[in-house]
Amino acid sequence: MKKFVKDVLAGFEDAIAHAQGDKSRGVLTKFTVPTIDVKAIRKKTGLTQEAFSHLFAIKMRTLQDWEQSRRTPGVSARVFLTIIDQHPLTVKKTLKSLGYPLNTSTSKFKSKPKTSIASKKSSKKLIEPMSLKNRLHKKL
Numbered sequence: 001m002k003k004f005v006k007d008v009l010a011g012f013e014d015a016i017a018h019a020q021g022d023k024s025r026g027v028l029t030k031f032t033v034p035t036i037d038v039k040a041i042r043k044k045t046g047l048t049q050e051a052f053s054h055l056f057a058i059k060m061r062t063l064q065d066w067e068q069s070r071r072t073p074g075v076s077a078r079v080f081l082t083i084i085d086q087h088p089l090t091v092k093k094t095l096k097s098l099g100y101p102l103n104t105s106t107s108k109f110k111s112k113p114k115t116s117i118a119s120k121k122s123s124k125k126l127i128e129p130m131s132l133k134n135r136l137h138k139k140l
Contacts, residue, residue: 036078038066041085056084056091057100 017025042052042063049067053060058077065071073081084091 036073036081038063038073038081041081042067044085045088055095056080 014025042049045052047055049060049063052058053063062071066073066077
């Protein structure tokens with residue numbers, strides 16, 4: 001009998017024995033997702049909460065909940081945050097190529113000059129940009 005078949009059969013035998021109460025056979029493993037420090041990632045980019053939430057289309061309240069450990073980011077958000085942490089300029093270029101307005105005030109993310117309060121009312125899209133999801137659907 002091939003080694004693969006023997007290993008599978010041994011695994012089945014261990015699983016049956018474990019299910020019948022023999023805790024010495026079979027090993028239960030639990031996968032744990034590593035935690036992510038959202039606040040540290042945001043601070044590393046040099047952005048305020050408001051700028052970070054606008055730039056990366058994350059609701060401000062959600063970002064605050066993550067930073068204050070009231071909630072934890074889901075798997076997709078953790079992946080996105082990890083990419084932001086490791087490759088922030090790539091994320092910025094990608095968002096820019098999708099037509100997403102990048103208007104932040106930081107040295108690491110070069111920004112356009114700030115607008116006055118009077119002109120903010122007329123350029124509301126720069127202050128409250130459309131979510132990335134909506135922009136993707138609009139392009140399709």
